Amino acid sequence: MSRRRTTMADVARHAGVSLKTVSRVVNQEPHVRQDLVRRVQESITTLGFRRNEAASRLARGESVLTLGLVIENISNEFYSRLAKAVESAAAAHDALVMFGSYEERADREVMLIDTMYGRGVDAMVIVPTAGDHGWLGEYLASGLTAVYVDRVPEGLADVDAVLLDADSGGRIATEHLLAYGHRRIALISDSDPLSSVHARAEGHRTALRAAGVAVDPALCVTGVFEPWRVEHEVLRLLALPDPPTAFFATNNRAAMGLIQALRDHPGPRPAFVGFDDFEMAGAFTPGATVVRYDVGRLGSAAVELLLARMRDPARPRRRVTVPVELVVRGSGELPPPTRAMAV
Template sequence: MTLRGKPTMADVARHAGVSLKTVSRVVNQEPHVSAALQRRVQESIGALGFRRNEAASRLARGASMLTLGLVMENISNEFYSRLAKSVEAAAAEHEALVVFGSYEERAERERMLIESMYARGVDSLIIVPSGADHSWLAEYGGLTSVFVDRVPPGLDGADVVMLDDAHGGRVATEHLLARGHRRVALISDDERLSSVHDRALGYRAALRDAGLTLDESLVVREVFDPWRAAHEVGRLLDLPDPPTAFFATNNRAAIGILQALRDRPERPAYVGFDDFALADVFNPGVTVVRYDTSRLATSAVDLLLHPASPEAGTPRRVRVPVELVVRGSGEIPPA
């Protein structure tokens, strides 16, 4: 069966040899369709590549145009700007609009943004949560939310799309250890965030498995800006027994390492978590733990538009894989 343009429900009905109403019932998860018919329709959907038009479905039910909300930490950070672009692209596949706002690392602003969107009829939200308690969200009936990058504190039953953070922290540290480094410093963010916590967990696990004792004096926490990371890197390099390598748990910390080393004679190795523009332009290029941001976004939109049934009982957790990208900075041997 050859189609021009996007396949429709009528195309699915013809392919499956069933009525249009049957296809509609299967697509909209209505009852009274036998298992055999459901299977036949789903096979035709898969064969044709049909995707439900969420906007048209809502309009047919008398609802307004589908609008998704995206609440994130800081749009000026490259990770969040990439995420916003990817969420817009994924939502466009469903002919949905996206409105977004950033809370600038302030939990009270995050709550204000969520409440404001909800009050304006945006009841489907993708949220990159702060480290504050989110149990208050359970009070909002009719609100559908999916969390990205982090598990929201106080909402253990939430649907979350996250990275394989612990594995990323482990492979980054193991990469440095394999080059002969034994004093590897950690430049970290807020470890109340599950993503940051898990990256640090991977770092500690790699040291432990290598038979090394963690030196807490080489662990820096609560670093949110490149200038602060640069200051801490300089401080560590001035120690009597300085680190010979660094693992940065986010792109801001990696940029801070670059800033710190600009005017120093030392050349420690370093690996960052999160890729960023120009990372491959520096000499040496910045070795990073990278992932597919579009996969994060697509997974979040899919979970949001296909909520789990109340009987499901367990939260849905999608873990996006990460990979180490070798560019030179992580391959520098100890001095």
């Protein structure tokens, strides 16, 4: 097992100084007391802290604002579109964007934020991982400005965030399937502790209860990320004695895994609704019915919140909610198969 990478926060605690002081020493900023510089350098040597050498080449007096973007996985269409939206919104303010993917690893999220902060990035748009984010408080207290997108970080009570109306999305997706006669509706989801995922699943459960349909735990699959795992779970559910007649997939990767599973499935074709639109959603037969939203609005709202916070650090925290809509393409409009009547 590899050793955890030493962060600037570790150096600050070892040297008994603030995180901002470590950042100033690492970036060779002027006007830092020599005794503090020595303490920080000694701690860097003792702990084996390695900074990115590019940090020393950053001009401290640059007028160009650099924003950080920390996301889950740039190969996911949602995140690539979000990155483009943030970059476009930042360019409108003559700002540059530095981004990195943590690929569903909490330790890499810490490394990315620490490295960006060490390179002088004082404002970041973050899509947080699951789990406690109390550790971020030290960075925020030392001058980091952050806005969170899609998810609310655990352990930070009062934050600026741009969120989807995820609960409504889960509800309208399930209501749509219920309207076509489905009562055995399976949920395919990734990590439920994520606030956005939990909200989508809760909207699904709310719609079922409102229709008088019991929530069946056997039809709720959570914690699956990769499409191939989704494919495996969908085929398992379809092999049940009383299989689901419809599915609600809570993100685009789940929808792709679902489509892969249904491609060669020999039985009656179940209906499904996905959450997140994707480029190929209309290329299948039938096309994928999805809950859609404006990714550009997510990115621009995040950048505007970030700049507003930088201009006025004392302003009240805000949460912006981006609405969602149902896009009908065929997959969600398939009725349940008729069952032969027992004689």
